[in-house]
Amino acid sequence: MPNVSPLYHVLSSLLALFALFQPRNPNSPPCISGWIPWLGAAFQFGKAPLEFIEQARVKYGPIFTVFALGNRFTFVTEEEGIEAFFTSKDTDFEQAVQQTVQRTTSVPAEIFYRNHSRLYSMMKGKMGTSSLYLFAGTLCQELHEHMDCLGTAGTENLCDLIRSVMYPATVNILFGKGVCPTNKGDIKEFEEHFQKYDEGFEYGSQMPEYFMSLANLLEVSYPGNLAAFPWKTTLLQHLLDDLHGKHLAPNYALLLLWASQANAIPVAFWTLAFILSHPSVYKNIMADIGSVFGKAGKENIEISEDDLKKLLLIKWCTLEAIRLRSPGAITKKVVNPIKIQAFTIPAGDMLMLSPYWVHRNPKYFPDPETFRPDRWKEANLEKNAFLDGFVAFGGGKHQCPGRWLAIMEVHMLVVLFLYKYEFILLDPVPKESLLHLVGTQQPVGACRVQYKLRQ
Incomplete structure (x- = not known):
């Protein structure tokens, strides 16, 4: 192999520097590029992403670009850019998420593109507001069953307490009983692997071997145990029926499992944490629960959709918790140059x-x-409309298809927890300054509670 001259290395370095520092197109947004080729501003951004976004907005204005890991990320922060993000035909959601899905679930691009629109439409229909009544009764039974395992009293990390109830209940209503392991030991093992997987999901974390072994459990014969489900099939079965590339059924099932847990459990955590840390709100909620179900206690009540509509304050608390603890960033890919304000995004x-x-x-x-x-009094929730400026579930045609089911899950969980148990918050809710640094909606630090069954 011939020797490579030192001149070659010098020229290569100069070309890399030229590519990094070449004059900016006057119509492009200001760019934060860092000093290291390819790596760019990745270190500064990754260290404290929420702080970085806000400081960049203050310094560079409402539209700015961050060059990191060989990619350009252009942020929009005001009305015109937000509208373009959700409505422009020159941006594409599928292309933005395809590589992440491929890295995290091993679903090839061709299969992903063929499946995405069809599966999204199916899930949007099956989990829409007109279908929630199909889940309500079974969800209530499942939550009761797993709350009964908590005993009469205890001290627990609030997130662990919620997960121990919400994970098996959610899995059973979406997948059917017996498809995924839901006993206490399996939940703990699942939690350890899931948290690692979830924390790195948006960065393309690889699927743990544990999940691959769990995938074998999802290769089950259907219809299985469907007697408890009045619509005679589960969401998993609908997914499998509509799936192109049947050999990837376990991969998609695990993606559904991730989607069912990644946001609903943190939202339930923050909702209860905020309620317990605001005594006046807690008191008013207990008065509302009493007006609907009578004196709170250990009796297993049945909760209908109509009952939840009478307990609006809890729904407001859920939406306010989502507002305050929303994701740090969501993304689409620019497929054709798009003009926003005075800038052209390539x-x-x-x-x-x-x-x-x-x-x-x-x-x-x-x-x-x-x-x-x-503040949520102003939202027309009867017509399923959020407050202006609320974008936690996305916007346009790619809003989260499971948003209404997730809100109902959290709503019902909070009602049952507060009806059955007295809670004392032992640790303060994490400070806002800490959340600015970590840039995540996940629970931060310890947040322990004491609970005991109401007499």
């Missing part, structure tokens, strides 16, 4: 929006850092 950029910071715009949410569930 094709190939990842267009980024931060729900976390959008939800702190005082134009939409006065006193934005404060937990104020009563």
Whole structure:
């Protein structure tokens, strides 16, 4: 093999520097590129992403680009950019997420593109507001069953307490009983692997071997134990029926499992944490529960959709918790150059929006850092409309298809927990400054509670 001259290395270095520091197109947004080729500003951004986004917005204006790991991420933070993010035909959601899905679930691009629209439409219909009544009764039974395992009293990390009830209940209503392991030991093992997988999901974390062994359990014959389900099939079965590439059924089943847990459990955690840390809100909720179900206690009550509609304050608390603890960023890919304000965003950029910071715009949410569930009085929830500026579930045609089921799950869980148990919050809710640094909606640090069965 011939020797490579030192001149070659010098020229290569110069070309890399030229590519990094070449004059910026005057129509492009300001770019934060860092000093190291390819790596760019990845270190600064990854160290404290939410702080980085806000500081960049203040310094560079409402539209700016971050060059990191060989990619350009262009952030939009004001109305015109937000509208373009959700409505422009020059951006594409599928292309933005395909590589992450392939890395995390081993679903090839061709299969992903063929399946995505069809599966999204199916799930949107099966978990829409007109279908929630099909889940309500079974969900209530499942939550009761797993709450009964908690005993009469205890001290527990609030997130662990919620997961021990919510994980098996959710799995059983979506997958059917017996498909996934739901005993206490299996839940603990699942939690350890899932948290690692979930924390790295958006960065393309590899599927743990544990999940691959769990996938074998999902290769079951259907219909299975469907007697408890009045619609005679589960969401998993609908997914398998509509799936192109049947050999990838376990991969898609695990993607559904991740989607059912990744956001609903943190939302339930924050909802209860905020309620317990605001005594006046807690007191008003208990009065509302008493007005619907009578004196709170250990009796196993049945909760219908109509009952939940009478307990609006809990729903407001859930939506306010989602507002305050939304994801740091969501993304679409620019497929054709798009003009926003005075800038032209080139094709190939990842267009980024931060729900976390959008939800702190005082134009939409006065006193934005404060937990104020009563602000949701202004939302027309009867017509399933959120407050202006609320983008936690996305927007346009790619809103989260399971949002209404997830809200109902959290709503029902909170009602049953507060009806059956008295809670004392032992640790303070994590400070906002810490959340700015970590850039995540996941629970941060210990948040222990004491609970005991009401007499």
